[in-house]
Amino acid sequence: MKRGYHxxxxxxxxxxxxxxxxxxxxxxxxxxxxAAKAVDVTPAAVYRHFAGREDLLAEVARxxxxxxxxxxxxxxxxxxxxxxxxxxATGRAYLAFARKYPGHYMAMFESGLSMADHPELxxxxxxxxxxxxxAAESLSQHLPPGQRPPATMFSAHIWAMSHGVVELYMRGNPxxxxxxxxxDLLEAGIGIYLRGLGLLPPDR
Amino acid sequence: MKRGYHxxxxxxxxxxxxxxxxxxxxxxxxxxxxAAKAVDVTPAAVYRHFAGREDLLAEVARxxxxxxxxxxxxxxxxxxxxxxxxxxATGRAYLAFARKYPGHYMAMFESGLSMADHPELxxxxxxxxxxxxxAAESLSQHLPPGQRPPATMFSAHIWAMSHGVVELYMRGNPxxxxxxxxxDLLEAGIGIYLRGLGLLPPDR
DNA sequence: TGTACATCAGTGAACGCGCGTTCACTGATGTAC
DNA sequence: TGTACATCAGTGAACGCGCGTTCACTGATGTAC
Numbered sequence: 001m002k003r004g005y006h007x008x009x010x011x012x013x014x015x016x017x018x019x020x021x022x023x024x025x026x027x028x029x030x031x032x033x034x035a036a037k038a039v040d041v042t043p044a045a046v047y048r049h050f051a052g053r054e055d056l057l058a059e060v061a062r063x064x065x066x067x068x069x070x071x072x073x074x075x076x077x078x079x080x081x082x083x084x085x086x087x088x089a090t091g092r093a094y095l096a097f098a099r100k101y102p103g104h105y106m107a108m109f110e111s112g113l114s115m116a117d118h119p120e121l122x123x124x125x126x127x128x129x130x131x132x133x134x135a136a137e138s139l140s141q142h143l144p145p146g147q148r149p150p151a152t153m154f155s156a157h158i159w160a161m162s163h164g165v166v167e168l169y170m171r172g173n174p175x176x177x178x179x180x181x182x183x184d185l186l187e188a189g190i191g192i193y194l195r196g197l198g199l200l201p202p203d204r
Numbered sequence: 205m206k207r208g209y210h211x212x213x214x215x216x217x218x219x220x221x222x223x224x225x226x227x228x229x230x231x232x233x234x235x236x237x238x239a240a241k242a243v244d245v246t247p248a249a250v251y252r253h254f255a256g257r258e259d260l261l262a263e264v265a266r267x268x269x270x271x272x273x274x275x276x277x278x279x280x281x282x283x284x285x286x287x288x289x290x291x292x293a294t295g296r297a298y299l300a301f302a303r304k305y306p307g308h309y310m311a312m313f314e315s316g317l318s319m320a321d322h323p324e325l326x327x328x329x330x331x332x333x334x335x336x337x338x339a340a341e342s343l344s345q346h347l348p349p350g351q352r353p354p355a356t357m358f359s360a361h362i363w364a365m366s367h368g369v370v371e372l373y374m375r376g377n378p379x380x381x382x383x384x385x386x387x388d389l390l391e392a393g394i395g396i397y398l399r400g401l402g403l404l405p406p407d408r
Numbered sequence: 409t410g411t412a413c414a415t416c417a418g419t420g421a422a423c424g425c426g427c428g429t430t431c432a433c434t435g436a437t438g439t440a441c
Numbered sequence: 442t443g444t445a446c447a448t449c450a451g452t453g454a455a456c457g458c459g460c461g462t463t464c465a466c467t468g469a470t471g472t473a474c
Contacts, residue, residue: 007417157392161365191400197399211450247427248430253450
């Protein structure tokens with residue numbers, strides 16, 4: 001593809017370049033200059049499209065939350081065919097997202113971006129969380145009231161376990177030991193948890 | 205306290221300074237020069253005690269794993285008074301460690317140090333993991349064989365959930381919403397999980 | 409279709425900064441006799 | 442106790458580097474008539 005003086009869509013090209021760099025070097029090991037170089041442009045050109053390094057990083061995270069929320073929504077599928085099946089599909093989608101979009105994932109959860117400084121980020125992150133809570137809510141309808149934990153707690157547990165599996169067992173961290181794939185590990189963990197809630201029969 | 209030309213215990217002083225900096229700025233936002241400055245010493249002096257920046261960081265993590273393993277061991281307390289109580293104490297100790305030693309925790313789990321490049325780190329990290337697996341093993345003795353998940357998987361689930369709670373709900377991340385303290389959140393999560401394993405009675 | 413001009417997206421050079429690391433050095437400490 | 446000397450732990454200056462950011466600029470694009 002030819003490229004004249006004007007780039008065409010430099011803004012998105014920079015986001016994509018940042019994504020590759022983040023996926024390779026982690027969220028802190030990404031530089032505005034390298035991103036510019038990757039798309040054959042002067043560092044100064046970046047400032048036509050972003051306020052600076054952090055603004056570019058925030059845009060990467062924002063796009064990540066967008067994709068994330070859409071993927072979760074799609075996996076949950078309105079609770080079909082059953083609340084339980086939909087919920088489990090959502091858990092699998094979480095891991096699939098982390099695997100397929102590592103750069104987005106890192107920018108979202110490991111970059112240390114402050115939500116307070118980026119209201120537009122807080123907004124879209126909240127939307128993503130709402131999807132997960134809706135899934136938890138619909139599943140928890142099947143529990144006898146009174147012994148239900150709040151749906152927000154329920155979804156926090158699942159989110160925490162999913163995130164922990166990604167961080168500890170999908171990257172090369174302390175316990176890359178063990179013959180379990182992250183996917184199997186999380187699926188089994190969610191299964192046990194749901195059994196503990198009484199949403200699955202006690203025996204296997 | 206006076207201080208002459210020789211420092212006395214510069215090595216440990218540098219580790220402590222690094223810890224403060226990491227706790228404040230995250231594991232990547234720590235510089236050798238700042239650590240040296242914090243203990244009133246030339247950056248070059250650091251090289252009398254460490255091979256370089258990364259070596260200092262690795263020592264911080266190593267000390268972290270040491271404390272971590274000791275704390276877990278102490279909390280587990282040889283499985284007394286009961287395997288269950290000891291296990292739950294271990295879970296609480298995990299969070300207490302993350303709260304009390306944030307610099308260590310970050311150096312251990314968020315610094316991106318490669319275990320392959322630091323064999324002495326891999327060793328002590330393995331020791332820490334062994335403590336957790338022993339706790340899981342002893343608890344899983346109480347399960348009818350045949351429907352036991354392997355103890356390593358069991359402990360991986362608990363570790364993942366604990367780590368996820370720390371990362372997502374103990375720092376200021378996406379969901380600092382919710383009226384639950386990390387401690388309550390994790391305790392409830394572990395409770396539900398153990399019920400799912402049949403280690404706690406099904407009703408509340 | 410052709411020309412004049414405003415708008416816009418990039419360039420390229422420069423900046424000040426703090427970083428990790430090296431080097432020859434020197435002042436303090438400890439040991440032998 | 443006193444002196445000579447080896448060892449050691451620090452200094453201070455210097456380095457090359459890549460970073461984010463700024464600025465005046467210029468070449469390309471699009472629009473009005």
